[in-house]
Amino acid sequence: xxxxxxxxxxxxxxxxxxxxxxxxxxxxxxxxxxxxxxxxxxxxxxxxxxxxxxxxxxxxxxxxxxxxxxxxxxxxxxxxxxxxxxxxxxxxxxxxxxxxxxxxxxxxxxxxx
Amino acid sequence: xxxxxxxxxxxxxxxxxxxxxxxxxxxxxxxxxxxxxxxxxxxxxxxxxxxxxxxxxxxxxxxxxxxxxxxxxxxxxxxxxxxxxxxxxxxxxxxxxxxxxxxxxxxxxxxxxxxxxx
Numbered sequence: 001x002x003x004x005x006x007x008x009x010x011x012x013x014x015x016x017x018x019x020x021x022x023x024x025x026x027x028x029x030x031x032x033x034x035x036x037x038x039x040x041x042x043x044x045x046x047x048x049x050x051x052x053x054x055x056x057x058x059x060x061x062x063x064x065x066x067x068x069x070x071x072x073x074x075x076x077x078x079x080x081x082x083x084x085x086x087x088x089x090x091x092x093x094x095x096x097x098x099x100x101x102x103x104x105x106x107x108x109x110x111x112x113x
Numbered sequence: 114x115x116x117x118x119x120x121x122x123x124x125x126x127x128x129x130x131x132x133x134x135x136x137x138x139x140x141x142x143x144x145x146x147x148x149x150x151x152x153x154x155x156x157x158x159x160x161x162x163x164x165x166x167x168x169x170x171x172x173x174x175x176x177x178x179x180x181x182x183x184x185x186x187x188x189x190x191x192x193x194x195x196x197x198x199x200x201x202x203x204x205x206x207x208x209x210x211x212x213x214x215x216x217x218x219x220x221x222x223x224x225x226x227x228x229x230x231x
Contacts, residue, residue, distance in 0.1 A: 033219075040122075042204060042223040058218060090158060092219075098208050099146045099165070102219055104158035 001026050006091050006105035013081040013112045021076040021108050023091030031094045032074040033102065036060065036087040043090065049074055050097050081112045115140045117207050119222035126195055127230050134190040134225050136205030142166075145209040147181065147188045152202040152224070164188065195229045202226050 007022045025032065033048035035058075045058030049068040063085060065077040074093075078085060089108045094100040116139040126132045138147065149161040162172065164181055172179045176193045192199050202224045 035221075040223060042221040044221075045218050048218065088156070092158075098218075101148065101160050101163050103160065104150075106157050 003027065004091055004093055004103055004105035006089075006108050008108060009106065010109050011111070013078075013110065015082060015112060017081050018077070018079050019081065021078075021089055021091075021110070023074045023076065023105060024072050025074075025091075025093040025103075026072065027093060027095075027103070028071060029093035029095050029103075030071070031097050031100070031102075032068065033058070033092050034064070034066065034074070034076045035090045035092065036085075037090060037107075038087050046076065046089075078110075081110075083112045086110060086112045115142075115145075115207050115209050115220045117205050117220055117222035119205055119225050121225045122223070123226045123228070125228045125230065128197060129194050131191060131193050132195050132227065132229075134192075134203050134205075134227065136188045136190065136222060138186050138188065138205070138207045140186075140207060140209045142209040145207060148206040148208070148219070149179070149188075149190050150204045150206065152204065154201070158204075161190075192227075195227075197229050197231055200227060200229045 004025045030051050034046040035043040037043050044060050046064050047058055047066040049055045052068050052071050055066050068074050091105040092102040094102040118137045145166045147164045151159045169181050178191045180189045204224045205222045206219050208219045
């Protein structure tokens with residue numbers, strides 16, 4: 001099993017550009033989520049999904065969109081990048097909705113100029 | 114609302130010292146899970162332990178041990194005989210089952226940076 005994979009590993013955008021961060025898992029996990037990590041802030045939940053076709057907002061959803069068309073994939077879209085979105089982004093998955101261990105991807109380091 | 118406090122931000126020790134990382138949590142639920150993750154300098158997040166609110170037994174895994182005390186809402190992590198490879202950021206996290214049936218989430222503390230010097 002590859003576990004949770006994320007692409008790209010690094011990305012530099014200009015303000016106003018759009019892009020999609022990819023996340024995939026091959027563990028047949030129902031629950032997937034996106035976090036951002038900023039210095040001194042820990043990890044904060046952006047969006048999450050409890051299954052294909054079902055998504056919901058987390059703590060810091062503004063500026064991000066998600067969709068979940070398959071169990072395996074959970075892409076995160078930045079429609080118009082802003083410098084405040086410079087961060088490290090982690091995707092995670094777990095078997096069930098709560099209480100289960102979340103397994104994290106390697107992260108994507110995004111810089112918005 | 115659930116909250117995790119890791120009051121220590123940075124700890125520096127010399128190799129072979131013991132070190133304890135503190136975690137205090139707040140939750141309105143009686144059913145919840147606590148976690149510790151390690152983030153080494155390479156950046157990935159590594160799962161260390163998961164503990165549910167009904168199991169207050171302390172756990173030991175090699176040089177790592179965890180002390181869960183519901184009376185003080187704490188879930189502290191001790192590394193015995195620390196090694197340079199233990200240098201990392203350590204996160205404590207809480208997941209609760211909300212009584213209103215809404216979806217739960219994992220709430221992280223801000224992390225503790227541990228530096229182990231040779």
